[in-house]
Amino acid sequence: MLDEIRERLSEETERLLHELEVVLPKAIQHALELGDLRENSEWHAALERQGFVHARLDYIRRRLGELQEIDMETIPHDRIGFGSRVTLRDVEDGSTEVYTLAFGEHIDFEKAEISMASPFGKALLGRQPGDEVSVILPSATVRYEILEFSSIHEMAGLDDG
Numbered sequence: 001m002l003d004e005i006r007e008r009l010s011e012e013t014e015r016l017l018h019e020l021e022v023v024l025p026k027a028i029q030h031a032l033e034l035g036d037l038r039e040n041s042e043w044h045a046a047l048e049r050q051g052f053v054h055a056r057l058d059y060i061r062r063r064l065g066e067l068q069e070i071d072m073e074t075i076p077h078d079r080i081g082f083g084s085r086v087t088l089r090d091v092e093d094g095s096t097e098v099y100t101l102a103f104g105e106h107i108d109f110e111k112a113e114i115s116m117a118s119p120f121g122k123a124l125l126g127r128q129p130g131d132e133v134s135v136i137l138p139s140a141t142v143r144y145e146i147l148e149f150s151s152i153h154e155m156a157g158l159d160d161g
Contacts, residue, residue: 005103006067009060016060020053067103075152080127082116083152088144091132096147101125 024046031043075081085100101121102113114121123133124146131146 006064009064009067013057013060016053016057020050020057024050024053077151077153078128080124080146080149081151084124084149086124086149087147089147091143091145097144099124 027042027046028050031037031040031046034040034042037043075083080086080101082101082103085098087096087098089096098112099120100111100113101116101124103116116122116125120135123135127133127146129146129148132143133146134141134143
């Protein structure tokens with residue numbers, strides 16, 4: 001999972017650097033050729049985009065630094081933590097759902113990833129099968145029973161026990 005996140009961030013970095021070093025300079029040069037910059041919307045849009053790209057690159061660099069600091073030894077084997085795949089049962093209607101706890105905002109809805117930083121993710125951290133958690137959603141509070149989970153260690157084939 002960590003490798004996937006690093007790869008996604010690296011790919012985004014490459015795209016943004018290409019935009020910053022190739023696409024935006026051309027757009028800025030074109031806008032300069034149009035003349036009066038005070039009322040030149042292309043100039044203002046290119047500068048605004050350039051600022052956004054710089055900010056996003058800074059954010060990605062910080063996020064990659066945080067990923068480097070994740071120590072697999074500190075992630076629990078016996079409790080829900082980063083990378084755990086969790087099976088939950090809705091206490092009210094009995095339906096089951098499976099989620100994977102992901103890092104930061106880099107979540108994939110198709111893979112049913114939820115952020116550890118979200119209220120839902122925070123409610124699951126440190127829990128075990130049999131525990132009940134309440135998750136406050138905008139429309140209601142939902143209670144789940146944790147049926148089972150697989151740790152990141154198990155899914156990576158690193159768990160001896």
